[in-house]
Amino acid sequence: EDTVDSFTKKLKDLLSYQNGRPSPVTKTLSCTSVKAMGTLASCPNGMTVTGCSCGFACGSWNVQNDNVCHCLCPVIDWTAARCCKLA
Amino acid sequence: EDTVDSFTKKLKDLLSYQNGRPSPVTKTLSCTSVKAMGTLASCPNGMTVTGCSCGFACGSWNVQNDNVCHCLCPVIDWTAARCCKLA
Amino acid sequence: EDTVDSFTKKLKDLLSYQNGRPSPVTKTLSCTSVKAMGTLASCPNGMTVTGCSCGFACGSWNVQNDNVCHCLCPVIDWTAARCCKLA
Numbered sequence: 001e002d003t004v005d006s007f008t009k010k011l012k013d014l015l016s017y018q019n020g021r022p023s024p025v026t027k028t029l030s031c032t033s034v035k036a037m038g039t040l041a042s043c044p045n046g047m048t049v050t051g052c053s054c055g056f057a058c059g060s061w062n063v064q065n066d067n068v069c070h071c072l073c074p075v076i077d078w079t080a081a082r083c084c085k086l087a
Numbered sequence: 088e089d090t091v092d093s094f095t096k097k098l099k100d101l102l103s104y105q106n107g108r109p110s111p112v113t114k115t116l117s118c119t120s121v122k123a124m125g126t127l128a129s130c131p132n133g134m135t136v137t138g139c140s141c142g143f144a145c146g147s148w149n150v151q152n153d154n155v156c157h158c159l160c161p162v163i164d165w166t167a168a169r170c171c172k173l174a
Numbered sequence: 175e176d177t178v179d180s181f182t183k184k185l186k187d188l189l190s191y192q193n194g195r196p197s198p199v200t201k202t203l204s205c206t207s208v209k210a211m212g213t214l215a216s217c218p219n220g221m222t223v224t225g226c227s228c229g230f231a232c233g234s235w236n237v238q239n240d241n242v243c244h245c246l247c248p249v250i251d252w253t254a255a256r257c258c259k260l261a
Contacts, residue, residue: 027114027201027260028259028260029116029203029222029258029259029260030222031222031223031224031237031240032240033236033237035236048116048117048118048171049118049169050118050137050138050169050171050224050225050258051137051138051139051169051224051225051226051256052138052140052225053226053233053234053235053236054146054233054234055234056234057144057146057231057232057233057234057247058144058146058233058234059140059141059144059145059146059147059148059228059231059232059233060140060141060142060143060144060145060233061140061233062120062122062140062167063118063120063169066118066119073144080236082138082223082224082225082237084116084137084171084222084224084258085115085116086114086115086116086173086260114201116203135203135204135205135258136205136256137205137224137225137256137258138224138225138226138256139225139227141233144231144233145231145233146227146228146231146232146233146234146235147227147228147229147230147231147232148227149207149209149227149254150205150207150256153205153206160231169225171203171224171258172202172203173201173202173203173260
């Protein structure tokens with residue numbers, strides 16, 4: 001059970017901008033790309049794969065553990081992961 | 088117009104974790120993959136397509152109704168949808 | 175520092191549906207596709223790329239400035255961007 005003070009603090013945190021960054025209520029979708037040599041590319045911690053791109057024109061891939069792109073063609077030089085989170 | 092009681096209840100719901108799951112305020116991006124034989128793969132209810140993968144190295148696809156991946160190459164053995172939602 | 179009145183107003187805005195649209199707290203993931211001739215396709219303002227699709231079966235692409243799909247194969251007739259935001 002919240003006390004009045006802890007409850008008020010949570011509300012203020014919720015509604016305020018802190019250190020110049022939006023509060024959780026005003027989250028946006030934030031994405032980045034990670035490219036690596038070979039058939040695997042891993043997203044940074046806390047991000048999940050939304051799509052993958054592969055070298056040699058290959059469009060066949062799967063996602064491992066929600067945060068790794070795995071290109072499936074026999075010959076692959078590079079793999080890129082498109083990685084997103086709420087921020 | 089909210090009464091004090093209903094207003095307070097909404098606030099508590101908003102700020103609290105319920106049944107071990109985060110409140111709406113602390114939503115994260117949750118994604119999964121769905122693979123199917125043929126040229127179509129459908130996301131589960133409530134999820135939307137963020138990217139598609141196709142068999143036979145094909146990288147040409149479109150999205151139908153925001154929740155179905157459709158691979159466009161003449162010969163396709165499987166189609167996979169990357170599906171996301173806020174959760 | 176918020177006064178009681180401004181604080182209450184923020185809370186009501188936060189928790190209420192306004193003009194028939196969900197409050198920020200009940201945001202969902204909203205996505206659309208944009209297809210263009212050539213090797214580039216741009217997302218609408220405020221949306222970010224989650225994946226790209228290319229003509230001629232090509233699965234090699236990168237993302238420019240978080241909102242433009244760029245297909246990388248030597249011959250490309252069309253490019254499509256999958257674009258998402260919170261809404």
